[in-house]
Amino acid sequence: MELTLALAIGVLAGSGVYLVLRPRTFQVIIGLSLISYAVNLFILSMGRLRTDAAPILSGSDANPADYADPVPQALVLTAIVIGFAMTALFLVVMLAARGFTGNDHVDGRN
């Protein structure tokens, strides 16, 4: 599972970085989305990989070792929401730039 996750993060981040460095605004925004997926997976993996473990303790005699770390999951939720909002805002600016300059180059000219 570690290998699969590491590969997934690596491929997502690599493609994302490549796309962010491209000259078209649409490529940049897709690249940013891919990087955000990679970052979210990475945060999750920092809570150590566990399968079949619930994040929330139940009962007073529960052993914390049987549970997954809930903090990274909460962080990922926050990061997803913020990343989503920022990407939406970026999309609006991108459309405005398209309207002003008449093309989709990040510098406004080909």
Added chain:
Amino acid sequence: MNGVNHIAILPVLVPLLAIIANILLGDQRAKSRVLGLNIGFSGLLLAVSAMLFALQFGAEGIATAVYPLGNWPVPFGIVLVADRLAALMVLTTSILAMAVMLFASARWYRRGTNFFPLFHALTMGLNGAFLTGDLFNLFVFFELLLAASYGLVLFGGGRNQVRAALHYIAINLVASFLFLIGVALIYGSTGTLNMADIARALPAIAAEDRGLFEAGAAVLGIAFLIKAGAWPLHFWLPNTYSVAPPPVAAMFAIMTKVGFYAILRLWTLVFAGGTAEEAAFGQAVLLVLGFATLAYGSVGVLSCKSLDRLASYLILVSAGTLLLSVGYNDPGVTGGGLYYAVVATLAAGALFLLKDILDQILPSEAQVLAVSLELYGDEEEELDEDQEVSRTIPAAATIVSLCFVVVGLIMAGLPPLSGFLAKFAMISSAFSADDAPTAATWWFMGAMVGSGLLVLVSMVRNGINIFWVSLPEGDIRLRPMEIAPVVVLLLLCLLMAVAAGPVLEAMTETAMALHTSAPYVEAVFAGGEAQ
């Protein structure tokens, strides 16, 4: 809980209430009660920040106000920590916000929609970032202030603004992802996000995790350096700051200081308190980047023909100076750096505002302004109203040019003003830090003095071009609401020069407290217990 404990959260809550009030009232431009309400909120924020500041600097010893949010005990819940550094930065933000608010109330807020909610959101994000004691909460406040700043850069609209905002947003989104990666690495290696808890847990982490932690700190540092405008991560800065509306750009003068603050806070807390070997982590990088930023900024200043770009490059110069003051890793130098941070922020803010005033006076600029007024839909009645509001002030030209001279002297660091005192404090502390001055000390002094010379040359050249060549004959019309904030900001800088002794002493004590991180950690844990 008594009232004193709640004061740490008020600098965040007051702007939040202001946002809510503005949204409930709707976007009613040119209504005087909306103006009064917003100025009132900024005044309230200033009062609250001044109280917090007085509480921190008036008390004997280091009285750190700790506010556990939701009353969760410290390592588990998010905590707000108002120590001296945080109180100082919050007060600087509030002073600048008040000045900018008054300035924008004269004219600028009518240029677009929803200026006031965005402005209050920016101050809320700034205050929150200064006050929080939790890394992830810092990320959230960063995003809040960035989201507001995106809106403010775009305020009023226009092709150049949109183009600069596109770069600005893309850079900052990437920086945010780096921030998250750094936070995740630090959480993965220490198991906590609370800054004090990280400092406490660091000596106990396994040797093989140490590399992971340092990698996380380095990634986090890159994110902060992007915000701080450090070379070579600063290329977004001059473009963004010079196209942003002047009041917004003035407020942005403190945004690079957030990056500086975050580096200062975390680096001194985590690395400077350890053994000599640990303290060296990243120090060389900070110093080299500081020198490079200062050099780039100073050369950039020389190349500027317009005031807005000049002011943007001056921000880079101050960013470089501040990085050096942190990287030198000596309480005296850091104390001088804190003094410099406040002075440079206020003076840079004043320069951005002054630039807008000059734009209205200078004939060629006035035509451009008229064109843009047509484009962005200000009606003619408002133009007439503007004419009424602005009036002929006696010696207006003298006031404006005096303001420019004061900004120039502060930024170049010439005696007798506060810029000189700040640089002098930093250089003299650097020389007395070690038994004998090292190569770094000489480089440090050379960079400070050299950049001052280049800044002076550029300020003088621009001053001659503006005041002796282009200023129109006859009376000059100024709006009192616009010139007053500039004068007040500069008077504060002068006041800091007059009261330099006690102020510098307080700053050095603040820096001392930063460099011995144990009291901070103890205070957070003692104050953060559930009550």
